[in-house]
Amino acid sequence: MKIKKTKNKKGNLSNHIFEFTGYNFRNVALLKLSLTHSLNKSNSLISNNQRLEFLGDRVLGIIVAKLIYDKFPNENEGQLSKRFSELVSKKVLVKISKFLELQKLIQINNSLKTEYITESIIADTLEALICAIFLDSNLDETQRIVKKLWMPEVNLQIYPPDNPKSKLQEWCLGKKINLPEYTVISKEGPDHKPKFTVKLTIRNLLSHTSEGNSIQEAEIKAAKVIVNKLNE
Template sequence: MGVRRALEPDRGRLLSGLDLDAWLAATLGAAPRDRARFVRALTHGSQSGDNYERLEFLGDRVLGLTIADWLYERFPNEPEGALSKRLNALVTGAACADVARALGVVPHLKLGKQARDDGAADSDNVLGDVMEALIGALYLDAGFGAARDFVRGLWADRIDHQGKAPQHPKSALQEWAAAKGRRPPEYAILDRSGPHHAPRFTVKVSIGKLAEATGEGASKQEAETAAAVALLAEVAG
Protein backbone atom coordinates (compact mmCIF):
# COMPACT_ATOMS: atom_id res chain seq x y z
CA MET A 1 0.00 0.00 0.00
CA GLY A 2 1.40 3.38 -0.97
CA VAL A 3 1.19 6.15 1.60
CA ARG A 4 0.94 9.71 0.37
CA ARG A 5 2.48 12.63 2.20
CA ALA A 6 0.49 13.19 5.40
CA LEU A 7 -2.44 15.56 5.23
CA GLU A 8 -1.87 19.21 5.91
CA PRO A 9 -3.37 20.09 9.34
CA ASP A 10 -6.30 22.09 7.92
CA ARG A 11 -7.22 19.35 5.50
CA GLY A 12 -6.99 16.82 8.31
CA ARG A 13 -9.58 18.79 10.27
CA LEU A 14 -11.88 18.95 7.24
CA LEU A 15 -11.68 15.20 6.75
CA SER A 16 -12.21 14.47 10.43
CA GLY A 17 -15.97 14.65 9.91
CA LEU A 18 -15.95 11.85 7.33
CA ASP A 19 -16.69 8.25 8.25
CA LEU A 20 -13.81 6.11 9.44
CA ASP A 21 -13.19 4.31 6.14
CA ALA A 22 -13.00 7.56 4.18
CA TRP A 23 -10.76 9.13 6.83
CA LEU A 24 -8.39 6.17 6.87
CA ALA A 25 -8.14 6.11 3.06
CA ALA A 26 -7.50 9.85 2.93
CA THR A 27 -5.00 9.74 5.78
CA LEU A 28 -3.05 6.70 4.61
CA GLY A 29 -3.40 7.29 0.88
CA ALA A 30 -5.27 3.99 0.37
CA ALA A 31 -7.66 1.75 2.23
CA PRO A 32 -5.80 -0.42 4.76
CA ARG A 33 -5.50 -4.14 4.19
CA ASP A 34 -6.72 -4.91 7.71
CA ARG A 35 -9.29 -2.35 8.82
CA ALA A 36 -9.75 -4.01 12.22
CA ARG A 37 -6.15 -3.27 13.11
CA PHE A 38 -6.75 0.47 12.74
CA VAL A 39 -10.02 0.29 14.64
CA ARG A 40 -8.02 -1.29 17.46
CA ALA A 41 -5.48 1.52 17.25
CA LEU A 42 -8.29 4.02 17.88
CA THR A 43 -9.89 2.06 20.74
CA HIS A 44 -9.26 3.06 24.36
CA GLY A 45 -9.17 0.52 27.17
CA SER A 46 -12.38 1.99 28.61
CA GLN A 47 -14.21 0.82 25.47
CA SER A 48 -12.75 -2.65 24.96
CA GLY A 49 -10.08 -5.02 26.15
CA ASP A 50 -9.02 -5.24 22.50
CA ASN A 51 -7.49 -1.77 22.57
CA TYR A 52 -4.51 0.21 21.30
CA GLU A 53 -1.98 -0.67 24.00
CA ARG A 54 -0.01 -3.38 22.15
CA LEU A 55 0.00 -1.37 18.92
CA GLU A 56 1.16 1.70 20.85
CA PHE A 57 4.09 -0.33 22.23
CA LEU A 58 5.10 -1.26 18.68
CA GLY A 59 4.46 2.15 17.16
CA ASP A 60 6.56 3.87 19.81
CA ARG A 61 9.58 1.88 18.64
CA VAL A 62 8.84 2.46 14.95
CA LEU A 63 8.52 6.19 15.59
CA GLY A 64 11.73 6.32 17.61
CA LEU A 65 13.74 4.44 14.97
CA THR A 66 12.32 6.53 12.14
CA ILE A 67 13.10 9.84 13.84
CA ALA A 68 16.54 8.68 15.00
CA ASP A 69 17.47 7.54 11.49
CA TRP A 70 16.15 10.80 10.03
CA LEU A 71 18.09 12.97 12.49
CA TYR A 72 21.27 10.99 11.84
CA GLU A 73 20.83 11.74 8.13
CA ARG A 74 19.78 15.39 8.49
CA PHE A 75 22.43 16.49 11.01
CA PRO A 76 25.61 14.61 10.03
CA ASN A 77 27.91 16.85 12.06
CA GLU A 78 26.05 16.81 15.38
CA PRO A 79 27.26 14.70 18.31
CA GLU A 80 25.16 12.06 20.01
CA GLY A 81 24.08 14.40 22.80
CA ALA A 82 22.58 16.96 20.41
CA LEU A 83 20.82 14.24 18.40
CA SER A 84 19.36 12.82 21.62
CA LYS A 85 17.99 16.24 22.57
CA ARG A 86 16.31 16.56 19.19
CA LEU A 87 14.88 13.05 19.39
CA ASN A 88 13.50 13.52 22.89
CA ALA A 89 11.73 16.73 21.89
CA LEU A 90 10.17 15.19 18.78
CA VAL A 91 8.72 11.99 20.27
CA THR A 92 7.15 13.29 23.48
CA GLY A 93 3.56 12.39 24.24
CA ALA A 94 2.58 16.03 23.79
CA ALA A 95 4.21 16.17 20.33
CA CYS A 96 2.45 12.97 19.26
CA ALA A 97 -0.85 14.31 20.60
CA ASP A 98 -0.47 17.52 18.59
CA VAL A 99 0.13 15.47 15.44
CA ALA A 100 -2.95 13.37 16.20
CA ARG A 101 -5.13 16.47 16.59
CA ALA A 102 -3.90 17.96 13.31
CA LEU A 103 -4.54 14.64 11.56
CA GLY A 104 -8.19 14.63 12.69
CA VAL A 105 -7.96 11.64 15.02
CA VAL A 106 -10.28 12.92 17.76
CA PRO A 107 -13.69 12.24 16.12
CA HIS A 108 -12.69 8.64 15.45
CA LEU A 109 -11.60 7.72 18.98
CA LYS A 110 -13.53 4.87 20.56
CA LEU A 111 -13.95 5.72 24.24
CA GLY A 112 -16.15 4.46 27.05
CA LYS A 113 -18.73 6.96 28.31
CA GLN A 114 -16.88 7.71 31.55
CA ALA A 115 -13.59 8.24 29.75
CA ARG A 116 -15.26 10.58 27.27
CA ASP A 117 -16.99 12.48 30.07
CA ASP A 118 -13.63 12.80 31.83
CA GLY A 119 -12.08 14.47 28.80
CA ALA A 120 -10.01 11.59 27.44
CA ALA A 121 -10.65 12.80 23.88
CA ASP A 122 -8.43 15.82 24.60
CA SER A 123 -5.87 14.04 26.79
CA ASP A 124 -2.28 14.27 25.58
CA ASN A 125 -1.68 10.84 27.13
CA VAL A 126 -4.49 9.21 25.17
CA LEU A 127 -3.92 11.03 21.88
CA GLY A 128 -0.17 10.48 22.04
CA ASP A 129 -0.66 6.76 22.59
CA VAL A 130 -3.23 6.54 19.78
CA MET A 131 -0.88 8.29 17.36
CA GLU A 132 1.82 5.75 18.13
CA ALA A 133 -0.73 2.93 17.82
CA LEU A 134 -1.69 4.13 14.34
CA ILE A 135 1.98 4.10 13.35
CA GLY A 136 2.25 0.56 14.71
CA ALA A 137 -0.85 -0.50 12.80
CA LEU A 138 0.52 0.93 9.56
CA TYR A 139 3.85 -0.82 10.12
CA LEU A 140 2.04 -4.17 10.39
CA ASP A 141 -0.31 -3.38 7.51
CA ALA A 142 2.14 -2.04 4.94
CA GLY A 143 5.68 -2.46 6.27
CA PHE A 144 8.39 -0.22 7.65
CA GLY A 145 8.82 1.83 4.48
CA ALA A 146 5.20 2.96 4.53
CA ALA A 147 5.33 3.71 8.25
CA ARG A 148 8.56 5.67 7.82
CA ASP A 149 7.11 7.78 4.99
CA PHE A 150 3.97 8.40 7.04
CA VAL A 151 6.01 9.64 10.01
CA ARG A 152 8.25 11.78 7.83
CA GLY A 153 5.24 13.46 6.27
CA LEU A 154 3.69 14.21 9.65
CA TRP A 155 6.87 15.32 11.43
CA ALA A 156 8.57 17.19 8.55
CA ASP A 157 7.66 20.69 9.71
CA ARG A 158 8.72 19.90 13.26
CA ILE A 159 12.21 18.89 12.16
CA ASP A 160 12.48 21.78 9.68
CA HIS A 161 11.57 24.33 12.35
CA GLN A 162 13.56 22.83 15.20
CA GLY A 163 16.73 24.79 14.41
CA LYS A 164 19.30 24.39 17.17
CA ALA A 165 19.12 21.19 19.19
CA PRO A 166 16.77 22.02 22.08
CA GLN A 167 18.04 21.89 25.63
CA HIS A 168 15.63 20.01 27.87
CA PRO A 169 14.61 22.22 30.83
CA LYS A 170 15.61 19.56 33.38
CA SER A 171 19.07 19.29 31.84
CA ALA A 172 19.38 23.07 31.67
CA LEU A 173 18.44 23.39 35.33
CA GLN A 174 20.93 20.71 36.36
CA GLU A 175 23.69 22.41 34.38
CA TRP A 176 22.83 25.79 35.94
CA ALA A 177 23.02 24.30 39.45
CA ALA A 178 26.38 22.64 38.72
CA ALA A 179 27.80 25.86 37.27
CA LYS A 180 26.79 27.73 40.43
CA GLY A 181 28.19 25.07 42.74
CA ARG A 182 24.72 24.19 44.01
CA ARG A 183 23.18 20.84 44.86
CA PRO A 184 21.49 18.98 41.99
CA PRO A 185 17.76 19.67 41.60
CA GLU A 186 15.47 17.34 43.56
CA TYR A 187 11.96 16.49 42.37
CA ALA A 188 9.03 15.35 44.50
CA ILE A 189 5.43 14.52 43.57
CA LEU A 190 3.03 16.67 45.58
CA ASP A 191 -0.23 15.43 44.13
CA ARG A 192 -1.76 13.03 41.62
CA SER A 193 -5.38 13.49 40.65
CA GLY A 194 -7.80 12.63 37.87
CA PRO A 195 -8.81 9.30 36.30
CA HIS A 196 -6.29 6.73 35.13
CA HIS A 197 -6.52 7.75 31.47
CA ALA A 198 -6.20 11.48 32.18
CA PRO A 199 -4.11 12.00 35.33
CA ARG A 200 -2.76 15.32 36.58
CA PHE A 201 0.51 15.48 38.46
CA THR A 202 1.87 18.30 40.59
CA VAL A 203 5.62 18.19 41.17
CA LYS A 204 7.95 20.36 43.23
CA VAL A 205 11.58 20.90 42.30
CA SER A 206 14.08 22.41 44.69
CA ILE A 207 17.78 23.29 44.71
CA GLY A 208 18.75 22.87 48.36
CA LYS A 209 17.35 25.80 50.29
CA LEU A 210 18.06 28.27 47.49
CA ALA A 211 14.75 28.10 45.64
CA GLU A 212 11.86 25.88 44.68
CA ALA A 213 9.01 25.84 42.17
CA THR A 214 6.09 23.64 41.20
CA GLY A 215 4.71 22.44 37.89
CA GLU A 216 1.73 20.46 36.63
CA GLY A 217 1.34 18.03 33.78
CA ALA A 218 -0.44 14.99 32.40
CA SER A 219 2.51 12.78 33.40
CA LYS A 220 5.21 12.81 36.05
CA GLN A 221 7.78 13.72 33.39
CA GLU A 222 5.66 16.55 32.02
CA ALA A 223 5.10 17.98 35.51
CA GLU A 224 8.82 17.75 36.29
CA THR A 225 9.58 19.61 33.07
CA ALA A 226 7.06 22.33 33.91
CA ALA A 227 8.57 22.69 37.38
CA ALA A 228 12.07 22.94 35.91
CA VAL A 229 10.91 25.67 33.51
CA ALA A 230 9.39 27.60 36.41
CA LEU A 231 12.51 27.32 38.56
CA LEU A 232 14.81 28.26 35.71
CA ALA A 233 12.75 31.41 35.16
CA GLU A 234 13.13 32.25 38.83
CA VAL A 235 16.85 31.65 39.29
CA ALA A 236 18.28 32.27 35.84
CA GLY A 237 15.79 34.67 34.31
Protein backbone atom coordinates in the same frame (compact mmCIF):
# COMPACT_ATOMS: atom_id res chain seq x y z
CA MET B 1 1.06 21.93 8.68
CA LYS B 2 0.83 21.63 4.89
CA ILE B 3 0.71 18.08 3.54
CA LYS B 4 -0.97 17.08 0.30
CA LYS B 5 -3.96 14.88 1.06
CA THR B 6 -5.16 11.93 -1.01
CA LYS B 7 -8.79 12.15 -2.12
CA ASN B 8 -11.27 10.39 0.13
CA LYS B 9 -14.25 8.85 -1.68
CA LYS B 10 -16.06 6.74 0.92
CA GLY B 11 -15.63 8.45 4.25
CA ASN B 12 -15.08 5.39 6.49
CA LEU B 13 -12.21 5.01 8.97
CA SER B 14 -9.83 3.39 6.53
CA ASN B 15 -10.43 5.99 3.85
CA HIS B 16 -10.10 8.82 6.36
CA ILE B 17 -6.60 7.61 7.27
CA PHE B 18 -5.79 7.03 3.59
CA GLU B 19 -6.81 10.59 2.75
CA PHE B 20 -4.33 12.06 5.22
CA THR B 21 -1.46 9.56 5.06
CA GLY B 22 -1.73 7.72 1.77
CA TYR B 23 -1.79 4.41 3.64
CA ASN B 24 -4.55 1.88 2.95
CA PHE B 25 -5.14 -0.57 5.82
CA ARG B 26 -5.40 -4.26 4.99
CA ASN B 27 -6.59 -5.17 8.48
CA VAL B 28 -9.31 -2.64 9.29
CA ALA B 29 -9.94 -4.30 12.68
CA LEU B 30 -6.38 -3.33 13.66
CA LEU B 31 -7.09 0.27 12.67
CA LYS B 32 -10.29 0.29 14.73
CA LEU B 33 -8.42 -1.13 17.72
CA SER B 34 -5.82 1.65 17.49
CA LEU B 35 -8.61 4.22 17.77
CA THR B 36 -10.29 2.55 20.77
CA HIS B 37 -9.39 3.94 24.18
CA SER B 38 -10.59 2.53 27.49
CA LEU B 39 -11.15 4.69 30.57
CA ASN B 40 -10.88 1.51 32.65
CA LYS B 41 -7.24 0.48 32.21
CA SER B 42 -7.62 -2.32 34.76
CA ASN B 43 -10.06 -4.14 32.48
CA SER B 44 -8.73 -7.65 31.95
CA LEU B 45 -10.08 -7.75 28.40
CA ILE B 46 -7.45 -6.33 26.05
CA SER B 47 -9.88 -4.62 23.69
CA ASN B 48 -8.33 -1.17 23.54
CA ASN B 49 -5.20 0.47 22.16
CA GLN B 50 -2.90 0.26 25.22
CA ARG B 51 -0.59 -2.41 23.81
CA LEU B 52 -0.47 -0.69 20.42
CA GLU B 53 0.40 2.57 22.15
CA PHE B 54 3.29 0.84 23.98
CA LEU B 55 4.88 -0.49 20.80
CA GLY B 56 3.99 2.58 18.74
CA ASP B 57 5.97 4.78 21.12
CA ARG B 58 9.07 2.67 20.42
CA VAL B 59 8.51 2.49 16.67
CA LEU B 60 8.04 6.25 16.46
CA GLY B 61 11.17 6.77 18.55
CA ILE B 62 13.49 4.79 16.29
CA ILE B 63 12.07 6.38 13.13
CA VAL B 64 12.32 9.96 14.42
CA ALA B 65 15.83 9.27 15.76
CA LYS B 66 16.95 8.01 12.34
CA LEU B 67 15.24 10.94 10.64
CA ILE B 68 17.15 13.59 12.58
CA TYR B 69 20.36 11.52 12.51
CA ASP B 70 20.28 11.72 8.71
CA LYS B 71 19.00 15.30 8.55
CA PHE B 72 21.63 16.82 10.86
CA PRO B 73 24.92 14.96 10.21
CA ASN B 74 27.08 17.58 11.94
CA GLU B 75 25.25 17.68 15.26
CA ASN B 76 26.42 15.90 18.41
CA GLU B 77 24.45 13.59 20.68
CA GLY B 78 23.26 16.41 22.94
CA GLN B 79 21.91 18.48 20.06
CA LEU B 80 20.15 15.49 18.52
CA SER B 81 18.64 14.60 21.91
CA LYS B 82 17.12 18.08 22.17
CA ARG B 83 15.54 17.75 18.74
CA PHE B 84 14.30 14.24 19.51
CA SER B 85 12.67 15.22 22.82
CA GLU B 86 10.77 18.02 21.11
CA LEU B 87 9.68 15.95 18.11
CA VAL B 88 8.20 13.11 20.21
CA SER B 89 6.69 15.45 22.82
CA LYS B 90 2.98 15.50 23.56
CA LYS B 91 2.77 18.96 22.02
CA VAL B 92 3.94 17.72 18.61
CA LEU B 93 1.94 14.49 18.83
CA VAL B 94 -1.24 16.47 19.53
CA LYS B 95 -0.50 18.88 16.67
CA ILE B 96 -0.10 16.04 14.17
CA SER B 97 -3.10 14.16 15.61
CA LYS B 98 -5.32 17.20 15.12
CA PHE B 99 -4.08 17.57 11.56
CA LEU B 100 -5.17 13.96 11.04
CA GLU B 101 -8.47 14.79 12.81
CA LEU B 102 -8.02 11.76 15.07
CA GLN B 103 -10.13 13.40 17.78
CA LYS B 104 -13.16 12.79 15.55
CA LEU B 105 -12.40 9.07 15.28
CA ILE B 106 -11.41 8.06 18.82
CA GLN B 107 -13.77 5.61 20.51
CA ILE B 108 -13.98 5.81 24.33
CA ASN B 109 -15.27 2.55 25.78
CA ASN B 110 -16.71 1.78 22.32
CA SER B 111 -18.61 5.06 21.98
CA LEU B 112 -17.84 8.59 20.85
CA LYS B 113 -17.62 10.48 24.16
CA THR B 114 -15.81 13.60 23.07
CA GLU B 115 -15.94 15.20 26.53
CA TYR B 116 -13.42 12.59 27.72
CA ILE B 117 -10.96 13.06 24.86
CA THR B 118 -8.00 14.89 26.39
CA GLU B 119 -4.76 15.88 24.68
CA SER B 120 -3.02 12.93 26.35
CA ILE B 121 -5.56 10.52 24.85
CA ILE B 122 -5.15 12.15 21.43
CA ALA B 123 -1.34 11.81 21.62
CA ASP B 124 -1.56 8.20 22.81
CA THR B 125 -3.92 7.37 19.95
CA LEU B 126 -1.43 8.63 17.38
CA GLU B 127 1.23 6.30 18.83
CA ALA B 128 -1.27 3.43 18.65
CA LEU B 129 -2.09 4.31 15.03
CA ILE B 130 1.61 4.29 14.12
CA CYS B 131 1.91 0.84 15.66
CA ALA B 132 -1.15 -0.36 13.74
CA ILE B 133 0.42 0.80 10.47
CA PHE B 134 3.67 -0.94 11.44
CA LEU B 135 1.92 -4.25 12.24
CA ASP B 136 -0.25 -3.98 9.13
CA SER B 137 2.74 -3.34 6.85
CA ASN B 138 6.44 -3.08 7.75
CA LEU B 139 9.04 -0.67 9.12
CA ASP B 140 9.86 0.87 5.72
CA GLU B 141 6.23 1.77 5.02
CA THR B 142 5.77 3.14 8.54
CA GLN B 143 8.93 5.19 8.12
CA ARG B 144 7.54 6.68 4.90
CA ILE B 145 4.37 7.81 6.66
CA VAL B 146 6.11 9.14 9.77
CA LYS B 147 8.53 11.06 7.57
CA LYS B 148 5.63 12.57 5.63
CA LEU B 149 3.91 13.69 8.85
CA TRP B 150 6.97 14.75 10.85
CA MET B 151 9.22 16.44 8.28
CA PRO B 152 7.32 19.76 8.49
CA GLU B 153 8.08 19.77 12.24
CA VAL B 154 11.72 18.80 11.64
CA ASN B 155 12.09 21.62 9.12
CA LEU B 156 10.77 24.13 11.67
CA GLN B 157 13.73 23.32 13.92
CA ILE B 158 16.37 25.67 12.55
CA TYR B 159 18.32 25.28 15.79
CA PRO B 160 18.10 22.49 18.39
CA PRO B 161 15.31 23.34 20.86
CA ASP B 162 16.21 23.96 24.48
CA ASN B 163 14.40 22.46 27.44
CA PRO B 164 15.17 22.07 31.16
CA LYS B 165 15.75 18.32 30.93
CA SER B 166 18.37 18.78 28.21
CA LYS B 167 20.08 21.57 30.14
CA LEU B 168 20.20 19.44 33.27
CA GLN B 169 21.62 16.50 31.36
CA GLU B 170 24.33 18.71 29.86
CA TRP B 171 25.20 20.04 33.33
CA CYS B 172 25.61 16.49 34.65
CA LEU B 173 27.75 15.50 31.67
CA GLY B 174 29.90 18.58 32.20
CA LYS B 175 30.39 17.69 35.87
CA LYS B 176 30.98 14.01 34.94
CA ILE B 177 28.34 12.79 37.36
CA ASN B 178 25.40 10.41 36.96
CA LEU B 179 22.56 11.62 34.76
CA PRO B 180 19.30 12.76 36.40
CA GLU B 181 16.93 10.02 37.53
CA TYR B 182 13.16 10.52 37.22
CA THR B 183 10.92 8.33 39.36
CA VAL B 184 7.13 8.24 39.21
CA ILE B 185 5.98 8.49 42.83
CA SER B 186 2.24 8.33 42.28
CA LYS B 187 -0.62 8.59 39.82
CA GLU B 188 -3.95 10.00 40.94
CA GLY B 189 -7.27 10.89 39.34
CA PRO B 190 -9.26 9.19 36.58
CA ASP B 191 -7.49 7.74 33.54
CA HIS B 192 -8.86 10.43 31.25
CA LYS B 193 -7.50 13.19 33.52
CA PRO B 194 -4.57 11.81 35.55
CA LYS B 195 -2.13 13.65 37.78
CA PHE B 196 1.41 12.28 38.07
CA THR B 197 3.95 13.01 40.81
CA VAL B 198 7.57 12.60 39.72
CA LYS B 199 10.74 12.87 41.80
CA LEU B 200 13.94 14.06 40.13
CA THR B 201 17.20 13.04 41.77
CA ILE B 202 20.82 13.76 40.88
CA ARG B 203 22.83 11.36 43.04
CA ASN B 204 22.67 12.68 46.60
CA LEU B 205 23.25 16.26 45.48
CA LEU B 206 19.88 17.60 44.32
CA SER B 207 16.27 16.48 44.25
CA HIS B 208 12.82 17.90 43.60
CA THR B 209 9.28 16.56 43.29
CA SER B 210 6.73 17.99 40.84
CA GLU B 211 3.24 17.21 39.56
CA GLY B 212 1.85 17.24 36.04
CA ASN B 213 -0.95 15.96 33.83
CA SER B 214 1.59 13.65 32.19
CA ILE B 215 4.86 12.08 33.30
CA GLN B 216 6.75 14.23 30.80
CA GLU B 217 5.13 17.43 32.09
CA ALA B 218 6.03 16.56 35.70
CA GLU B 219 9.62 15.72 34.69
CA ILE B 220 10.04 19.03 32.86
CA LYS B 221 8.64 20.99 35.82
CA ALA B 222 11.05 19.28 38.22
CA ALA B 223 14.00 19.82 35.88
CA LYS B 224 13.13 23.50 35.49
CA VAL B 225 13.22 24.01 39.27
CA ILE B 226 16.63 22.35 39.54
CA VAL B 227 18.02 24.33 36.58
CA ASN B 228 16.83 27.57 38.20
CA LYS B 229 18.56 26.57 41.44
CA LEU B 230 21.80 25.93 39.58
CA ASN B 231 21.57 29.36 37.95
CA GLU B 232 21.10 31.20 41.26
